[in-house]
Amino acid sequence: MTMIDPSTTLILGDAVHDYIFRRDGLGGRSMADGAASADGIFMFIFWISTAVFVPFTVLMLYWAFKYRRRPGTIAQASPSHNTMLELAWSVVPLGFFAYMFFEGFHGYMARLTSPPDAIEMHLTARKWSWTLAYPNGAETPVQQRVGAQDVPVFYVPEDKPVKFRMISQDVLHAFWVPDFRAKMDVIPNRYTSFWFKPDRLDSASTGTTDTGVKYRDHFVFCAEYCGDLHSEMAAIIRVVPEAYYHETINKWNDAVDPVELGRRQWAAKCASCHSVDGSKNTGPTWKGLYGSSREFTDGSSYTPEQMANDDFFAEYIRESILVPAKKIVAGYPNQMTPWAGQISEAQINGIIAYIKSLK
Amino acid sequence: MATIDDRNADTLGSAAGHGHDEGSYLTPRGGLITTIWDWATTVDHKKIGVMYLAAVLMMFFFGGVAALAVRTELFSPVREVPGEGITGQWLGSFLGNPDASIAENNNLYNRAFTLHGAIMVFMVIIPSVPAALGNFFLPIMIGAKDVAFPRLNLLSWYIYVTGSIFGIMSILMGGVDTGWTFYTPYSTTTDADQMRVVYMVLAAFILGFSSILTGLNFVVTTHKLRAPGMGWFDMPLFVWAVYATSILQVLATPVIGITLLLLVFERLFRVGIFDPGLGGDPVLFQHFFWFYSHPVVYVMILPGMAVINEIIPVHSHKKIFGYRSMAFASLGIAAVSFLVWGHHMFTSTGELAATVFSALTFLVAVPTAVKVFNWLGTLYKGSISMTPPMVYALMFLFLFTIGGLTGLPLATLSTDMHLHDSYFVVAHFHYVMMGGTIIAFIGGLHHWWPKMFGRMYNERAAIVFALVQFVGFNVTFFTQFILGTRGMPRRYASYVDEFQTLHQISTFGSYILAIGFTGSLAVFVHSLLAGKKAPQNPWGGLTLEWHVESPPSTHNFHKEPIVHHGPYDFDTILPPGWDPKDYPVPNAHEQAEAYAKAQHSHVGSSHH
Incomplete structure (x- = not known):
């Protein structure tokens, strides 16, 4: 695909590369198909730039010293232009630029065009979380603490091409996996896609499951500014052995009781704004919500008795999920994304059951 | 041959007493009230330039304070520490809300970086060299008594002030969290019940008119008011570059005006243009926005180059190398800059069109490289005085060259997929906009200060503070290149732990930078109060x-x-x-x- 083979760079080159791209636990290595060639182009530009910049700076300082002004003299005679020289320093850079452009173009096209056998998964973004639906319809129930936020963990098989078809429910987001050296915007009115083939696990792993299965985690960051919790809008891509991947997503797809289903919905879609331990966040906590009074920004309120009435409570929760702006709890901003058309009745029932369980 | 008086008779306006030898432009004509009125109604391009200078420096101070707030918040990430709960939230406590949630604290951070970006771009960098130094020196350098339309020039200043007042009103109402780029649909939906976003957008809209009128004035002035004997290729290169800038301002700024107005319409009247919730297209906004804002990148850097074009030959006491290629490079950069806006959208939808923009972007690099080599060639066999302006010019060459070279992996499609919207981009444009334009602006101020105010300053102190700025700048921003390649996204109020060391180094650098700028300010104030006569x-x-x-x-x-x-x-x-x-x-x-x-x-x- 590319004329640059990163493995042929010098040892010093490797050390510099690893410093520039260093990540905890992974060194500086990129971890997906095609990413190494992007690193190769980057390092090519880096060394060319260094080869221009260092002599440039040395000459500048040397001449500034050597030709320092001595009173009673004027500048020595020297040409004020030189057509050949000026042509040379216009055309030679143009040659290098053309090479950079073609290398970058090849790499870009290769990384936009997904192979036909890629596993297609569906990624949905919203303020401020990611949800991934696997080919069998399951969603990730696993979360991990990053900073002060629980973020979802997405399981993908090693060494297999995976394609995310992506859409946003509200504003612009961007899906960036630094270890894969790629990102793509996630836009509200059209699908964009992001494909990758993660390197094999034997090249590096960052952890082991309880059952002794090796895996490797990669951070996902939202790279397009999207508001208050933009910097908390992370996720983790967990590269696992293929058999373990199939086993896991099949297990997630099994029928579960409504409370567990609701908990998984919370983990995947709600946790960035609604706590379940009583702490304050962008939205009200779910702990103790069942049977507690509510006051709204429009001045109206619900009594504890109303909120403990199962039908009334279910109606209120359903409305708050589908059309959140109708009733905003006093003291909280009108921030939540409407879920109408984005969530099934079974999932809503699960959430209602889960909230009731949070005494 | 025409005399000065009849050449400009129709443009002298109310400037009383012309024809008499009435001393310097700074000489007061009466008491305090008279003097203030005299300045407020002046059509003298020099006084207008000085008024722009004062306004720009004041906004630079506010933008700088916002930058320090941003860097201080980033000293430590927001994280949960066992036993201590959530730590690393500085802004909330600083602004009197120690119990702020993560979302509330981040929101303050988002307002701070928006404030920093909007002020620095619209109110500092764009007007810095053209409106302040350009107003003062462009007419004198071509041998004119004033710009072609002196009253329009005064109007531009009042429009600038009006725009700035709208911006400040928006800040006093709580500020905005849209980012200076106002990307839709975030910008059309955030704080939907508040007017402050509308005020900030209107501020940018109004400031645009100030740019257009100043640009128009300079284009006409350059064409019509050159002194006898000054052909196009006898003009100082400062004039060439400000002329190229002015053309860009006149042609590109109306586009952002229309775009911002559409955005205001969408917010106020829910007309669907950019918001997909109303049937609009958010990527359309990006095209409109960058169709203006990329040429404006050159509106910001060309004047910086303009200043360096003057400083290097004067302080090297040597003819500039490649005069004509310098002049054509300015025009070439201006022309190609209209065709590269798409390089801000390589990762928006991933379309084939991106390749065209990538190729055109590399084309801009050629005239830029020509300029840099010409400046270096001017030093060769010169007679170089290491004065404060020259120190700034050498700093410019160092920093701007880094800024230019780090543009290459951003123009390359496959590497931009990684670096786009990362700290690498943040570092790159600070090397160009700040290491380039702001350093050139301060260098130009040192170059022309004795001419503007008739006072010398302490040259040794000026050089010391220039070097402090140089160290502070590189400590602040070089670290950010590495943060970017390692995966730090921009506009983040918090980050994962492994980025902390580099963030802390960067924050220390910003404090060194603040000391350097405060020092330069002290040098200038001392010059005004006690400087030797220039x-x-x-x-x-x-x-x-x-x-x-x-x-x-x-x-x-x-x-x-x-x-x-x-x-x-x-x-x-x-x-x-x-x-x-x-x-x-x-x-x-x-x-x-x-x-x-x-x-x-x-x-x-x-x-x-």
Whole structure:
């Protein structure tokens, strides 16, 4: 695909590369198909730039010293232009630029065009979380603490091409996996896609499951500014052995009781704004919500008795999920994304059951 | 040949007493009230330039404070520490809300970086060199008494102030969290019940008109008011670059005006243009926005180059290398800059069109490289005075070259997929906008300060603070390149732990930078209060501003100048006001005598 083979760079080159791209636990290595060639182009530009910049700076300082002004003299005679020289320093850079452009173009096209056998998964973004639906319809129930936020963990098989078809429910987001050296915007009115083939696990792993299965985690960051919790809008891509991947997503797809289903919905879609331990966040906590009074920004309120009435409570929760702006709890901003058309009745029932369980 | 008076009779406006020799433009005409009224209603391009300078420096201070707030918040990430709960939230406590949630604290951070970006771009960098230094020096450098439309010039300043007031009103109402780029649909939906986003957008809209009118004024001035004897290729390169900038301002700014107005319509009247919730297209906004804002990147950097074009030959006492290629490079950059806006959208939808924009972006790099090599060539065999302006010019060459070279992996499609919207981009544009334009602006201020205010400053202190800025700048921003390649996204109030060390180094750098700028301010204040009187030509320049007094008289020239030599003929012309012993060009003594005679008899500032 590319004329640059990163493995042929010098040892010093490797050390510099690893410093520039260093990540905890992974060194500086990129971890997906095609990413190494992007690193190769980057390092090519880096060394060319260094080869221009260092002599440039040395000459500048040397001449500034050597030709320092001595009173009673004027500048020595020297040409004020030189057509050949000026042509040379216009055309030679143009040659290098053309090479950079073609290398970058090849790499870009290769990384936009997904192979036909890629596993297609569906990624949905919203303020401020990611949800991934696997080919069998399951969603990730696993979360991990990053900073002060629980973020979802997405399981993908090693060494297999995976394609995310992506859409946003509200504003612009961007899906960036630094270890894969790629990102793509996630836009509200059209699908964009992001494909990758993660390197094999034997090249590096960052952890082991309880059952002794090796895996490797990669951070996902939202790279397009999207508001208050933009910097908390992370996720983790967990590269696992293929058999373990199939086993896991099949297990997630099994029928579960409504409370567990609701908990998984919370983990995947709600946790960035609604706590379940009583702490304050962008939205009200779910702990103790069942049977507690509510006051709204429009001045109206619900009594504890109303909120403990199962039908009334279910109606209120359903409305708050589908059309959140109708009733905003006093003291909280009108921030939540409407879920109408984005969530099934079974999932809503699960959430209602889960909230009731949070005494 | 026309005299000064009848050439400009229709544009002199209300400037009373013209035709008399009334001292410097700074000489008060009466008491305090009279003087204030005199300045507030002046049509003198020099006073307007000084008023822009004051306004720009004040906004630079506010933008800088916001930057320090941003860097301080980033000193530690928001994280949960066992036993201590959530730590790393500084802004909330600082602004009196120690119990702020993560979302509330981040929101303050988002307002701070938006404030920093919007102020620095719209109110500082865009007007810095053209409106402040350009207003003061462009007419003098081409031998004119004023710009072509002096009243329009004053109006531009009032429009700038009006725009800034709208911006400040928005900040007082709580500020906005849209980012200076106002990307939709975030910008059309955030704080939906508040007017402050509308005010901030209107501020940018109004400031745009100030740019357009100033640009128009400079284009006409350059075309129509050049002194006799000054052909296009006799113009100082400062004028060439400001001229190229002005063309960009006139052509590109209306596009952002329309775009911002559409955004306001969408917010206020829910007309669907950009918001997909209303049937619009958010990517359309990005095209509209960058169709203006990319040319504006060159509106910001070309004037910086303009200043360096003057500083390097004057302080090297040597003809600039490749004059014509410099002039054409300015125009070339201006022309190609209209065709590269798409490189801000390589990762928006991943379309084939991106390749065209990538190729065109590399094309912009060529004239830029030509300029850098020409500046270096000018140093060769020069006679270089290491004055504060020259120190700033060398800093510019170092920083701007890094800024330019780090643009290459951003123009390359496959590497931009990783670096886009990362700290690498943040570092890159700070090296260009701040290491380039702001450093050039401060260097230009040191170069022309004696001419503007008639006072010298402490040169040694000025150099020390320049070096402090240089160190602080690199500590702040070089670390950010590495943060970017390692995966740090921009506009983050928090980050994962492994980025903390580099963030802390960067924050320390920003404090060093703040010390450097405060020092420069002190040098200038000291100069105003206790500086030695400046000679007419402290550095030995040949362009027309060095032929007039420091500070210049109200009408700049006592008689219309006639241009007999090129702006950089340092090998044959004795700098006006210099002792032939110090500068032994052929016929130095004859030139000095002829010049003294001309000054004495008010024949004009020409000599032969």
